[in-house]
Amino acid sequence: MTIVPETSGILYIVATPIGNLDDISARAVKVLSEVDTVLCEDTRHSGRLLAALGIRSRTLSMHEHNEEARAGEVIDGLRAGRDYALISDAGTPLISDPGYRLVNSAAAAGLRVSPVPGACAAVAALSVSGLPTDRFCFLGFLPARKAARRKRLEDLTTETGTLVFYESGRRLESMLLDCAEVLGDSRSASVAREMTKVFETVYRDTLANLVSIIGDDPDATRGECVVIVEGNLGEVDSGPQVERALRVLLDELPASAAARTVARLYPVERRAAYAMALKLSRD
Ligand code: SAM
Numbered sequence: 001m002t003i004v005p006e007t008s009g010i011l012y013i014v015a016t017p018i019g020n021l022d023d024i025s026a027r028a029v030k031v032l033s034e035v036d037t038v039l040c041e042d043t044r045h046s047g048r049l050l051a052a053l054g055i056r057s058r059t060l061s062m063h064e065h066n067e068e069a070r071a072g073e074v075i076d077g078l079r080a081g082r083d084y085a086l087i088s089d090a091g092t093p094l095i096s097d098p099g100y101r102l103v104n105s106a107a108a109a110g111l112r113v114s115p116v117p118g119a120c121a122a123v124a125a126l127s128v129s130g131l132p133t134d135r136f137c138f139l140g141f142l143p144a145r146k147a148a149r150r151k152r153l154e155d156l157t158t159e160t161g162t163l164v165f166y167e168s169g170r171r172l173e174s175m176l177l178d179c180a181e182v183l184g185d186s187r188s189a190s191v192a193r194e195m196t197k198v199f200e201t202v203y204r205d206t207l208a209n210l211v212s213i214i215g216d217d218p219d220a221t222r223g224e225c226v227v228i229v230e231g232n233l234g235e236v237d238s239g240p241q242v243e244r245a246l247r248v249l250l251d252e253l254p255a256s257a258a259a260r261t262v263a264r265l266y267p268v269e270r271r272a273a274y275a276m277a278l279k280l281s282r283d
Contacts, residue, residue, distance in 0.1 A: 009036070009078040011106045012085040013099065015092040015118030016049060019196035023119050029053055031116050036082040039074065041089050041098055049087075062086065064098045071102045078111045085116075092120040096140040096166050122164045125192035125226035130204050132231070135161035142167070142175060149175065153182040157269050163229040169193065169221040173214050179229055180207035184267045193225040232267045242266050246277050255281050 012031050017023040032038055033055050039062040040046035047059060062070045074084055088097035106113050126133050137159055142149045156163060163183075167175050172191065179189070185208035193201045201220070203213055207229065214220040242262055249258035259274035266273075 005079075007081045008111055009081050009083040010112045010114050011074070011078055011103070012083070012114050012116050013093050013103065014085045014087050014116040015120065016046075016087050016090060017196065018091045018119045018121050018124065019194065019200075021049070021052060023196060024049075024053065025116065025118050028116050028118055029055065032057060032085050032087070034083070035085040037077070037084050039070070039084055039086045039102075041087070041093075045089050046087055057085075062098065062102065067098050067101045071105045074102060075105055075109055075111065078106060079109075090119075090121075092118065095120055095122060095138075119196070121166065121192075121195060121224070121226050124195050125190070125228055126162070126164060128192060128195075128202050129162075129190035129228040131162050131188060131190060131228055133162065135231070136164055137161045137231075138164045140166055142178075144171065146174070146178065150178050150182055153178055154269055154271075157183060157267065158232050160231040160233065162231050165227040165229070167225055167227050169223045169225055172221055172225055172227070173211065175227065176207060176211045176214060179227070180211055182269065183207065183229060183232075185211075185264060187267070188230040190228040191220070191225050192228070193220065194223040195226070197223070199223065242268050242273060243276065243280070246273065246280055250277060250281055 012035060014028050014031055016028065032050065035057055038046070038050065038057045038059045040059050041063050043059045043061045050057065050059065077084065086093050086099050086102065093099040094103065103113055122138055126136060142152055142165055185206060187207050189205065189207045189210055191203040191210060191214065199219065203210055205213060245262050245265060246258055249261055253261070255277035256274060259270055259277045262268060262273045263270035
């Protein structure tokens with residue numbers, strides 16, 4: 001175990017609002033005012049927040065492109081007794097935001113890293129989704145390219161915890177469509193858009209219905225959103241049901257159509273249903 005001198009500084013990880021400035025905590029304001037340096041993802045963006053809060057601490061940029069180089073400098077400063085606060089453009093740093101390398105290096109050097117908790121879009125969206133929150137899986141942003149996105153979703157088909165994704169409004173409709181096609185369009189889901197801001201909206205429906213609701217609402221694709229999808233609640237005993245449904249459908253339909261129909265009815269991937277349909281047709 002590394003022995004850290006009492007004189008070392010503290011690295012604070014400070015959450016800032018995700019929209020409404022009043023969501024900053026009193027402790028966050030105190031810490032940001034008292035540290036020697038505030039490390040910002042974007043000094044111009046955070047400069048406006050700090051000015052609005054009357055905070056005049058020195059700022060330094062720390063983003064994904066300079067994090068590694070900056071970490072060495074910050075570690076030296078912490079060892080010399082200086083305190084730092086890391087903030088991101090919005091919400092909790094490190095949650096789909098930079099900071100992991102810095103925290104990892106500071107912790108490995110035995111330096112004190114202390115959280116100042118607050119807003120996080122993922123947790124805020126979960127709290128109003130109406131979906132189970134006892135177990136959830138945070139996935140951040142899915143890949144922008146369709147093929148890679150569908151592959152990632154395919155890997156999630158059997159996940160039983162609630163799924164939490166970040167997404168831009170611009171890609172929301174195509175992302176929901178992929179979720180519906182790969183995870184099953186009857187799954188319950190929620191889209192929390194522009195939370196804590198003027199146009200805050202929370203949609204709750206099945207994935208299939210959300211695709212058409214979002215498609216019909218031009219405002220829905222504006223701004224930032226969090227997509228929450230119910231986990232696979234039926235996987236445990238859907239196997240025999242899928243097989244039974246396929247056997248019935250195969251009397252009437254070719255394997256591909258039977259598999260497509262079953263994948264819409266049960267939490268099973270279309271490819272897996274198709275493989276099973278081919279096997280049953282051969283038997
Ligand atoms: N670190 C942040 C946090 O704690 O939530 C997240 C940063 S990530 C780069 C930005 C994404 O968070 C957005 O694209 C969106 O998916 C989500 N997000 C941030 N603010 C939001 C808000 N007010 N309403 C809905 N989603 C939001």
